[in-house]
Amino acid sequence: MEQRLEARLQHALNGELFPQFAGNWASEIDRAVQLLSSVCEARSERKRIALEASDPVRFWACFFLVANWDWDIFLFNPHWGEKERKEALEIARPHWVVDGASIEKEIEGIVTSKETESEIEGFRVMIPTGGSSGKIRFAIHDWRTLVAAVEGLRKHFDSPAISSLCMLPLYHVSGFMQTIRSAITGGKVVFNLGSGFIENCQALFSLAPDDRFLSLVPTQLRRLLQDDLSVRCLGDFRAIFCGGGPLPQDLARASRKARLPLAPTYGMTETAAQVATLFPEEFLAGVGGQGSPLPHACIDILNTDSGSGNVGDVSVQSSSLFRGYFGSAARGARPLATGDRGAKDEKGRISILGRGGRTIISGGENIDLQEIENAFTETRLVRDVVAFGMDDEKWGARLCVAYTAVDGKNVETDLKLAIGMRLASFKQPKSWLSVDALPRNGIGKVDLASLHKLIEDSNEADVEKRLDRRLKDGPS
Secondary structure (H helix, E strand, O other), X not given: OHHHHHHHHHHHHOOOOOHHHOOOHHHHHHHHHHHOHHHHOOOOOOOEEEEOOOOHHHHHHHHHHHHOOOOEEEXXXXXXXXXXXXXHHHHHOOOXXXXXXXEEEOOOOOOOOOOOHHHOOOOEEXXXXXXXXXXXXXXXXXXXXXXXXXHHHHHHOOOOOOEEEEOOOOOOHHHHHHHHHHHHHOOOEEEOOOOOHHHHHHHHHHHOOOOEEEEEOHHHHHHHOOOHHHHHHHOOOOEEEEOOOXXXXXXXXXXXXXXXXXXXXXXXXXXXXXXXXXXXXXXXOOOOOOEEXXXXXXXXXXXXXXXHOOEEEEEEEEOOOOOOEOOOOOOOOOOEEEEEEEEEOOOOOEEEEEEOOOEEEEOOEEEEHHHHHHHHHHOOOEEXXXXXXXXXXXXXXXXXXXXXXXXHOOOHHHHHHHHHXXXXXXXOOOEEEEOOOOOEOOOOOEOHHHHHXXXXXXXXXXXXXXXXXXXXXXXX
């Protein structure tokens, strides 16, 4: 395996992986060498490099160069705010921060960790997780975990080489792994750099006639489905991976109608992306969920509740599991308790139903947020919805729902009537927010902070309206 990896790494350094950058790859490698020359002066010492480049050619030139030196690479989100970036720096304590165009000396301190440098061998990459809903953590992966993830996907699709059109951020596991798959299997990668989706598809199709894959989040898929030419291009992929949670029902219906080779997936940063994927032919036949576990993974459903369709806690054992979180003890070989809730059908296919523990206590009553979202979806009046809680002096937690109506119509009256028939009174949202689109980050996760602000602004506007009405009507 080591010889093969060395050959594939050289394949990437030579630029054969990136036909899009054929004209300037050699100069970018030279630029990266010059940029990192100050770091190379101490090559005998293991270095920690924070990579926060957003430009793909500079990102990968620096990445593969540093990987060749067996150092630690931390993937930084170039769009982090000041608070998040400071938090990431305090955890990683990198010697250098590289953005692809410049390099900044950062910290020469000692990392607080339960491992010593003498125990670390070979290249490692630290991929960020969390941040949008909690504290940032860096999941540790190495060549063995990355290769295991790639080999599992390759065997699942019986694909000798994996080529991709990458439209997801490189600092996130879903975007990062697309290039790693192509590097390890000898495929090609084309990046969506603004020249247009159709043009980028044609560029990839001309270079990789077989086994072309695409990864999308639901918002991207929804946008592409609105254009006939884009839909034709989508149909020419071997599979279109779509993850990040259950696929919205309207998107599933539209994708089946367009005969798209959709492959809903399940995975996370800690598993180096996919550990379960539904085959496109199963999706087109009407099968739901995220499909069978990949060959390198075993997924169990624990603590099942027979009263709710054998739904339980999702546990993953896989050769692609991360080594632990940076700064903490190695996690060993035990299975990963994902925190997700799911079920398994008679053929062993997985359906992920949502995050475990997604409950709030409002007025002394436990409310399952996934149940609320499911009820809204069942009305077929909304195409996107999220339920969440906000601190409230009266209720403890106030149940809020933000939704996007089907076809942009005003459905509030009909929606409240339909929800009133489906849910008990204590499960009725206290705040209803209709939006043109749910605010999401680069990987499709809902930005709850933005929704909190919208709810607060809406409440303030309601208070002002009531005050204006009282002033206008005068004392009673």
